[in-house]
Amino acid sequence: MISRALCLAAHPSEKLTTEHLELTDIPLAPLLDGEVLVRNTWLSIDPSIRLRLGESAPSGYLPPLRIGDALVGLALGIVVESRHEDFRPGDLVSHMHGYRDFAVVSAAAGGLGGAGTLTRIDAHDWPQQWYLGPLGSSGLTAYVGLFEVMGIRPSDTVWISAAAGAVGSIATQLAVHHGCTVIASAGSRRKADHLVDALGASSSFDYHDGDVGSLLAQAAPDGIDAYFDNVGGSHFIAALDALNPEGRVVMCGAISTYETSNTLPSNLFQITAKSLSVRGFRAGSFGHLYDRVRSTVGSRLANGTLIHEESIYDGLEHASTALVDLLNGRTTGKTLCRL
Ligand SMILES: NC(=O)c1ccc[n+]([C@@H]2O[C@H](COP(=O)([O-])OP(=O)(O)OC[C@H]3O[C@@H](n4cnc5c(N)ncnc54)[C@H](OP(=O)(O)O)[C@@H]3O)[C@@H](O)[C@H]2O)c1
Incomplete structure (x- = not known):
């Protein structure tokens, strides 16, 4: 059997363009014991794949x-054929072989830091793609970052960067619901206004409007207690300067460094001087919390106190544009490709 897949055509040295990716027909091996054949229905478009597209x-x-490899990423699909007793044709499953029409998936294989293991999804009354967004990896990442890693407190003034994106928009709303004063930043005036008007942030800024440190100081004249970092680089530097003593940083991602070389901040001594805690995490290691996240986020989606937005691209032939648009801030909320 043959499937179309989005493959790496050339390593980007800096900015990824659609020319670095190409749709290719790849052969699918016959099913072995423990494997299922899945027809993909939704692809999660995530920034982290960019880290694997360069030469290193x-x-x-x-x-x-490597050149010619198919991209991987979280996806939902319908089981077409199964040689595993726990999966039947017609089951909705999540797995890590996105960016292709069909995939042969082994139930035994973990992947993507634990987030990509073959799992049956009972979508109930929710739109199935929400299991890639607020009820899936994006929701888990926002929840774990705030409640398990940051140890968020209602009295905190929290800064959340890339706050109009998939993880950031959920983190912003969960922090607001928790009683925090939330400063949210994003890459356009329209997004920044939306963060206050629709998502409930106390204040916001467009990081293009000047020096990030100055914009943050204006938004938080008394400093910040915690920072949820989706961006890294200049944003991380600004946070170290603005954090109050005993402040906390959650290093969720560093998208500003994914397409450029990363240099170490020159103000790392702030961590010592102000007794800051800086902690990274991979959401895939917290898969045991999915039920709690789905109950917390799901009840808020159901009663309308949590807004979820999506940027949807139709067809595998548009997956490369979706990824390039995501990396360039042209999408809002969860970015998805519908097959
Ligand atoms: N630790 C984990 O387990 C985990 C899991 C999932 C995601 N992540 C990380 O979490 C972050 C957000 O992921 P997501 O899936 O929710 O993506 P997303 O926020 O939906 O999309 C990425 C956003 O980053 C912003 N951006 C791009 N380049 C930027 C730059 N140079 N400076 C500032 N902002 C920039 C863009 O929005 P603007 O318009 O605001 O620029 C873009 O929309 C990423 O760093 C990702 O790698 C980590």
């Missing part, structure tokens, strides 16, 4: 893809 990947992370 950050040490400690997943290895770079």
Whole structure:
């Protein structure tokens, strides 16, 4: 059997363009015991794949893809054929072989830091793609970052960057619901206004409007107690300067560094001087919390106190545009490709 897949055509040295990716027909091997054949229905478009498209990947992370390799990413699909007793044709499943029409998936294989293991999804009354967004990895990441890693407190003044994106928009609303004063930043005036008007942030700024440190100081004249970092680089530097003593940083991601070389901040001594805690995490290690996240986020989605937005691209032929648009801030909320 043959499937179309989005493959790496050339390693980008800086900005990814659609020319670095190409749709290719790939052969699918016959099913072995323990495997299922899945027809993908929704692809999660995530920034982290960019880390694997260059000639090298950050040490400690997943290895770079080689030219000709199919991209991988979280996806939902319908089981077409099964050689595993726990999965039947017609089951909705999540797995890590996105960016293709069909995939042969082994139930035994973990992947993407634990987030990509083959799992049956009971979508109940929710739109199935929400299991890639607020009820899936994006919701888990926002929840874990705030409640398990940051140890968020109602009295906190919290800054959340890339706050109009998939993780950031949920984190912003959960922090607001928790009683925090939330400062949210994003890459356009329209997004910044939306963060206050629709998501409930106390204040917001467009990081293009000047020096990030000055914009943050204006938004938080008394400093911040915690920072949810989705961006890294200049944003991380600004947070270290603005954090109050005993402040906390959650290093969720560093998208500003994914397409450029990363240099160490020159103000790291602030961590010592102000007794700051800086902690990274991978949401895939917290999969045991999915039920709690789905109950917390799901009840808020149901009663309308949590808004979820999506940027949807139709067809595998548009997955490369979706990824390039995501990396360039042209999408809002969860970015998805519908097959
Ligand atoms: N730790 C984990 O387990 C985990 C899991 C999922 C995601 N993440 C990380 O969480 C972050 C958000 O992921 P997501 O899936 O929710 O993506 P997203 O926020 O929906 O999309 C990424 C956003 O980043 C912003 N951005 C791009 N380049 C930027 C730059 N140079 N400076 C500032 N902002 C920039 C863009 O919005 P603007 O218009 O605001 O620029 C873009 O929309 C990423 O860093 C990702 O790698 C971590």
